[in-house]
Amino acid sequence: MTDPALHPFVKGHGAENDFVILPDPENHLILTPEEVARLCDRRTGLGADGILRAVRCAADPEAITMTDAEWFMDYRNPDGGLGAMCGNGLLLLARYLVDVGLHRPGALLIATRAGTRRVHVPDDHTGPVTIDMGRPCLSGAGGIEVTAAGRTWPAVHVDMGNPHAVVFLEDTALAEDLRTAPTVTPAAAYPHGATVEFVAARGPHHLQLRVHERGVGETRACGTGACAAVAAARAHQPSPPLAVHYAADLPGGRLHIVVRPSGAIDLTGPAVITAQGTVHLTQPSDSKLPMGAARTWAQRGSGESETGPFRGSRAEHAQG
Ligand SMILES: N[C@@H](CCC[C@H](N)C(=O)O)C(=O)O
Numbered sequence: 001m002t003d004p005a006l007h008p009f010v011k012g013h014g015a016e017n018d019f020v021i022l023p024d025p026e027n028h029l030i031l032t033p034e035e036v037a038r039l040c041d042r043r044t045g046l047g048a049d050g051i052l053r054a055v056r057c058a059a060d061p062e063a064i065t066m067t068d069a070e071w072f073m074d075y076r077n078p079d080g081g082l083g084a085m086c087g088n089g090l091l092l093l094a095r096y097l098v099d100v101g102l103h104r105p106g107a108l109l110i111a112t113r114a115g116t117r118r119v120h121v122p123d124d125h126t127g128p129v130t131i132d133m134g135r136p137c138l139s140g141a142g143g144i145e146v147t148a149a150g151r152t153w154p155a156v157h158v159d160m161g162n163p164h165a166v167v168f169l170e171d172t173a174l175a176e177d178l179r180t181a182p183t184v185t186p187a188a189a190y191p192h193g194a195t196v197e198f199v200a201a202r203g204p205h206h207l208q209l210r211v212h213e214r215g216v217g218e219t220r221a222c223g224t225g226a227c228a229a230v231a232a233a234r235a236h237q238p239s240p241p242l243a244v245h246y247a248a249d250l251p252g253g254r255l256h257i258v259v260r261p262s263g264a265i266d267l268t269g270p271a272v273i274t275a276q277g278t279v280h281l282t283q284p285s286d287s288k289l290p291m292g293a294a295r296t297w298a299q300r301g302s303g304e305s306e307t308g309p310f311r312g313s314r315a316e317h318a319q320g
Contacts, residue, residue: 033080087223114161
């Protein structure tokens, strides 16, 4: 590299939920919130719903103990905030690792801040990718309400490794213009904010949804959001004796969700690489992140998600 501030990137999407991947195997990048916001900006940057830094677990203090996985997905929201889990981002990152030969196709384990996830990538460069998302947790606070378009609805608290508030409506158009963020109450139920799903049933196992993502705004699709919607739709049903298949239609495309008898959820969706190149970063890329700087999330401890004891957590997967 002649210019030390020029860094390779890959751009892609899953159901039009788009991301910039920054390969950083040896953990040399310093990604400030400002840098992330600039990269995600659709006019002055590359444009994306989030940044996925691909780093080897062994090189990153946040992931160094997650020895079951080789790669860590360091996910950042466009507002610069850290995210624990991103379904569509993980589909894309897995596709990238296989396509560039950093991992064999088939089963791979990728570490996230919500724990290690098992992903299956077909050996064909184009086919859909599947993630074992673990078991959702619905034991969060009750009495949640969401206000949008001047109306207030009850919502279901779902933890998919990241926090969701799921609202069921007759028609998702009732949420109107989601450029204004919905209000979720009580705020104390979501100390780190929430992604809100507006969901309409289209058939027994067919949902339509729009999503306002924490730290992003309305997105064309959200993998954890689709899983949260299915989990909320099944909130009062026992675990099925056989796997149950759902289709979730979002503005950017369809995601497939399977609820297994164990209660664990599989997410299947497209993962499409659209571009690659180099981008100017404002921070030098040749200095390591100091060990102490990345401790905030690691100190939460294994098996702990942002909002509580998510059951597909690092601890459970590491044991399995
Ligand atoms: N688009 C993602 C979710 C990304 C994280 C979210 N914005 C958060 O703050 O938790 C998905 O596909 O799951």
